Amino acid sequence: MMGEQDVRERLQAVEVPGTRLSVETLVAGGRKRVLRRRAVQAGCGVALATGLLVGVPSVLLRPGGGPDETAGPSLRTVQCAATSLPIPDGMNAVQAAGIDPGGRYVIANDLRTSKLSTPEGKLAGVEKSQPIQWTDGMPQVLPKVGDWVRAEAVSAGGVVAAVAGPKDKWADSVLRYVAGVPEKMTPPTGKWTFREAAINARGDIIVNGSRKGSGDRTDAVLLWKAGSATATRLPLPAYAEGTSILDDGSVLGSVVSKGDLTSYVWDEQGRGRALTAPAGQQGAVNNAHGDWATGNLWPSGQVARWNLRTGEMTALPVNAPAHAVNAEGWIASDGTVLRDDAKVQLTTPGGGKAEPLQISDTGVVLGVPFDDGSTVITWRCGD
Amino acid sequence: MRADQEREYTEYVAGRLPRLHRTAYMLCGDAHRADDIVQATLTALYVNWKRVAAADNVDAYVQSILVRRYLDERRLRWSRVRLGGVPAHAVSTAAAEHGIVERDALVTALRALPKGQRAVIVLRYFDDLSVEATAEVLGCSAGNVKSQCSRGLAALRDALNPAHVGTTQGSRDGS
Secondary structure (H helix, E strand, O other): OOOHHHHHHHHHHOOOOOOOOOHHHHHHHHHHHHHHHHHHHHOOOOOOOOOOOOOOOHHHHOOOOOHHHHOOOOOEEEEOEEEEOOOOOOOOOEEEEEEOOOOOEEEEEEEEEOOOOEOOEOOOOEEEEEEEEEEOOEEEEOOOOOOEEEEEEEOOOOOEEEEEEOOOEOOOEEEEEEOOEEEEOEOOOOOEEEEEEEEOOOOOEEEEEEEOOOOOOOOEEEEEOOOOOEOEEOOOOOOOEEEEEOOOOOEEEEEEEOOEEEEEEEOOOOOEEEOOOOOOOEEEEEEEEOOEEEEEEEOOOEEEEEEOOOOOEEEEEEEOOEEEEOOOOOEEEOOEEEOOOEEEEOOOOOOOOEEEEEEOOOOEEEEEEOOOOOOOEEEEOOO | OOHHHHHHHHHHHHHHHHHHHHHHHHHHOOHHHHHHHHHHHHHHHHHOHHHHHOOOOHHHHHHHHHHHHHHOHHHOHHHHHHHHOOOOOOOOHHHHOHHHHHHHHHHHHHHHOOHHHHHHHHHHHHOOOOHHHHHHHHOOOHHHHHHHHHHHHHHHHHHHOHHHHHHHHHHHHHO
């Protein structure tokens, strides 16, 4: 009779075809994913006072349920109309970065990361990045300050938060564009690098700041209030990272301590409330908007959604990065928009696969083609 | 990701890629789908390398992600597309050689198992994980692993040794 050892030996003897994957391909794919997710995190918009905040969608609450299981015959399919935004001449590496909650303003960057060899290895910083802002579909190339600028978030009023820096280095400046005109913000004293800007309805901007030599460890989450060019250091725990700022000034983010990651919502005084996670899992918030936050659980990798009003957490059986959430609780993830009342189909204008990165409160989705072409796509998925 | 962290990730992946691909192949039985599962797993790992690398057991994290990718495969967009294009497993002329036929039979028998049982068998007997480690990867109890393992082994025996089925059936009938 076949015993355990027999099974072991026979499994080891199975001839497996070789993989087509290479480490280089995987690293390149990972970099692209990080760039996209950072763009999305930074592009966290602000909630309009829609008054449309609904209860937790029944689909998402169903234990063990997921988008496919919920796609019963009664669930309608929404085929969202896709539009490729016009790209300014001469730009061929444009990456979508953010959309405002009203769906009027879109930002992107013609961006190329550095591939210089340095003592620390490659990928030292940004080789070039030119920001673009579309208003009602019309592009405007935003003026650069310094060698490169990366637009990261846009408010419902069209105010753009951006970071900037010298060629092949990390960002050392924070910018605010009002009506397309840049204003350089005053950083705290000392040498800093900046990443992942977010903005709320008032135009308050938060940015993660690292002191020179700290690598990508966050030494402070910095706040520039609307209309002010002077930074305030938020009173958060050591090494806290901010991902989103809500309209009331609350900040969403996470802290890694002794290998454990915990996500929080902090008020303006720095009082934190931990976002819950199932036993054995850690919740990493990626984006928050209105009453909702989304992210991923680890190690399961599942998409998580938190109701910030009630504290309730829902784990969705979807294993893909949760990019963004809107005021309705819809989540951009896994090539679609996860919502309770419909299956959403997103394809490029040419019928290809696509990845959504951001979603407005009006149901306008911002994304990119799956093949990473230099295209910025919006879909109208609102009712 | 910082350059030094990326170098750590690269070294980790270079050392684990063949094994992860083999595990994924054992789970899904198709090399292309195995690539998809591994790619999705390692892309997620890259994005979260900083926090995963701080964990005590990175391998357990990665195996957990990989198995969950496999278990949730039907729901994933990329696999839905891929599933339609998976070519049928043609038996090559070389498969006439007994050993290959036998190994193909094992893969076929594995594929006939429910996904959960297949995952338990692969983790226990291909990846050589203990019952406890398998339970941790799958997020279930050790008792559950034992019972799934027992059922999976019994099903494999039945599939690979029809005579055994008859014997078993006969003894059941006779009892």
